[in-house]
Amino acid sequence: MTEANGAAPEAAPQVKMSVLAQFVRDLSFENVLAQKGFTGSEMQPDVQVAVSLDARKRAVEHQYEVVSKFRVSSKNKATGDTLFLLELEYGGVFHVEGVSEDQLHPFLLIECPRLLFPFIRRIISDVTRDGGFPALNVDTVDFLALYRQELARRAQAQAKPEAQPVQ
Template sequence: MAEETPAENGNGAAAPAQPQQVRMQVLAQYVRDLSFENVVVQKGLSAGEVQPDIQVAVSLDARKRPAANQFEVITKFKVTSKNKANGDTLFLLELEYGGTFLIEGVADEQLHPFLLIECPRMLFPFVRRIISDVTRDGGFPALNVDQVDFLSLYRQELARRAQAQAPEKVN
């Protein structure tokens, strides 16, 4: 049996170890929860002349699954449309969209941001499509949600947590 030797570069010296390649595979995607309330129809109101004011709230959750290197990431979108003229709610859409990911080669200290930035980026086009289809099928113009900057969201959450943990100053 041949003896294993370290890889050599062109001049006979051992080559430095190559960093492990990052591997991310989407194993599954799914709607975990979906709710659409067409308030205009429920209250018997006339859509008539409305100027919609649309608010989109995004939150994220990630957890380790029992299988090795598998994680579940849930994106939560809450879309509220109100009439600018009187503040009446036109519709409310809530969507929890999840993905199961196999992730290898990511250092432990980088795993948390990877799960809450890169994984939601992979899921977002599907979320956008669902929101568009549901609003259109609900009797409103299709809503195409703007691109979400998950890196900025992650940084904002870190800042919020740091501020919450900072000791309060007494004057």
């Protein structure tokens, strides 16, 4: 296919992404139940998962580091006592080309964590199982929705009028 002037149409840049490395930056698991001593009461776990993301440019051209931070806590519904607390920071180093500057931020905070998530899920499952609890298989995280929530939160924070000094 050629344009009217005989030149080939300019193709959109091809997105290239590869995972160069993955790593655990920080991992902490606290079995509060074992530390306090098992009481034998009926356990009704209530698991809460909080996720946050961070991305930064590295010194090498087209390289970015993306870190997913998971905080998983479990409490006994009946008593409110904490059963365990797991904190995991899992990172990846990505080579990304062909993504426009205006799309780079969402790309790094949506697509990159999506690729890392299966590994994060596996670590959380193994650690909770090895920590004396049933293996916890974290539900799939919708990183697009998480990104949109963060944008909305930031917009709302900027829209709040600053308190006027009382005169």
